[in-house]
Amino acid sequence: GDSVTQTEGLVTLTEGLPVMLNCTYQTIYSNPFLFWYVQHLNESPRLLLKSFTDNKRTEHQGFHATLHKSSSSFHLQKSSAQLSDSALYYCALSQNNYAQGLTFGLGTRVSVFP
Amino acid sequence: NSKVIQTPRYLVKGQGQKAKMRCIPEKGHPVVFWYQQNKNNEFKFLINFQNQEVLQQIDMTEKRFSAECPSNSPCSLEIQSSEAGDSALYLCASSLDYEQYFGPGTRLTVL
Numbered sequence: 203g204d205s206v207t208q209t210e211g212l213v214t215l216t217e218g219l220p221v222m223l224n225c226t227y228q229t230i231y232s233n234p235f236l237f238w239y240v241q242h243l244n245e246s247p248r249l250l251l252k253s254f255t256d257n258k259r260t261e262h263q264g265f266h267a268t269l270h271k272s273s274s275s276f277h278l279q280k281s282s283a284q285l286s287d288s289a290l291y292y293c294a295l296s297q298n299n300y301a302q303g304l305t306f307g308l309g310t311r312v313s314v315f316p
Numbered sequence: 317n318s319k320v321i322q323t324p325r326y327l328v329k330g331q332g333q334k335a336k337m338r339c340i341p342e343k344g345h346p347v348v349f350w351y352q353q354n355k356n357n358e359f360k361f362l363i364n365f366q367n368q369e370v371l372q373q374i375d376m377t378e379k380r381f382s383a384e385c386p387s388n389s390p391c392s393l394e395i396q397s398s399e400a401g402d403s404a405l406y407l408c409a410s411s412l413d414y415e416q417y418f419g420p421g422t423r424l425t426v427l
Contacts, residue, residue: 241357245420246318246420248418249415249416249417252414254414290357296414300411302372303364308356308357
């Protein structure tokens with residue numbers, strides 16, 4: 203079945219520094235949809251970014267990611283982390299079917315310090 | 317902001333008891349999903365519906381879990397006989413296209 207791998211369980215960094223969260227995936231489908239969700243403490247997951255277009259950068263709220271089908275990757279980046287970015291970040295995969303349940307990675311906890 | 321409504325927010329049950337939680341999807345969203353997020357924050361897809369019909373469900377939900385999404389009524393997820401391992405956050409999501417919007421969840425604690 204489908205799988206999503208997030209290699210970092212915890213990322214700690216100082217405010218103002220860049221952050222990159224890794225996401226790779228495995229699927230037999232040639233046109234997967236990739237998502238980044240962010241979950242702040244005691245809140246539900248909120249969609250941050252999505253993409254299904256190969257090699258096209260997508261941006262939202264200062265974060266960006268590019269889907270690379272050649273390497274099955276969808277890494278999340280931000281040039282300057284803020285204290286409010288402290289949260290859990292999940293990479294998720296869906297087959298090319300809007301009614302398909304998401305396959306989530308295990309998540310990366312980001313802690314930003316002053 | 318998501319407009320998915322879930323009730324109750326917290327649910328405490330003893331082992332063997334039934335646990336029922338409800339979800340009202342965003343208006344106009346035909347697809348509803350249920351996920352379980354465990355204490356390690358791992359997500360597991362449970363079941364989904366489109367216009368009241370089950371699309372997919374994992375094996376777990378076929379045994380002790382039951383769910384429905386009747387027209388003009390909230391969707392529901394019920395655990396027939398709760399076990400300690402069912403303690404988790406149960407998240408309902410709805411979608412119109414490829415974006416899923418999550419509700420606040422029902423946190424189930426099985427004592």
